[in-house]
Amino acid sequence: MRLTMMTDYAMRLLMYVAQHPDRLCTIAEVARVYDISEAHLMKVTHQLGLNGWIETVRGKGGGMRLAHPPDRINLGAVVRSMESDFQLTECFGSSNQCLLTGSCRLNGIVQDALQSFLRSFDAHTLADIVPPGSGGEVGRMRERTLTRVGKVRVA
């Protein structure tokens, strides 16, 4: 069982942006810091913007910032908005052809389990998962790692 890459990356992007409340962050720097695909992050950023979790400023010097304070961004709401579907089994989908539909009780049990899963996230906000410390903490960790493994990167 896995969450989609969209949700995984969305959480990490929000955590990074939350650590830099004093400035706009760019997709390029988030991709560099986490060493993940810039193309994928563009999709994630677009979706986060559509869902109202971040605001983006276009043009030179542009970037993104949180649309709400971290303690107003509920993680359950973020997960629900980023997962494309919750078709845990075939009988959840619109193309369901299982012949047991209507007579078996698996669907109800899986639905209950899914709601329990999401309620766990509902109990937390972005403020609960932002690493402690000042603004550039993640960036500094990245720099230390790059120095340690001897990589050279050009932004």
Place this chain on the structure above:
Amino acid sequence: MRLTMMTDYAMRLLMYVAQHPDRLCTIAEVARVYDISEAHLMKVTHQLGLNGWIETVRGKGGGMRLAHPPDRINLGAVVRSMESDFQLTECFGSSNQCLLTGSCRLNGIVQDALQSFLRSFDAHTLADIVPPGSGGEVGRMRERTLTRVGKVRVA
């Protein structure tokens, strides 16, 4: 978010076999009844056997049966044994390279959510999801469907 095909098919296979306690069931008939891949079901059956949920009898007239009564087969235990991993986000995996590891609290929150999800299944056994009615109910539904849509199949 999705469960793997292994878990989805395992649940359906167990439900079918539970409906026929008086005889051995074959992979071919389960594949035909649910209209799903026989090759995939072979892998599922093998795994269910390894995990001790079913017993298989080889040779002509062979097939499979439940290794325990349906009310002794816990769904939480089945899900745990069939899912290849529960790496809901990158930081769950052995190849985790996220630089926030050790300082962020997302992993703990995702772990709690996963445990809530599994506990929901722990509260149920196979007996809870077997459709009511006598033995060949699924097979009869299949026959009715095939008749209705005008398909002709050779076993």
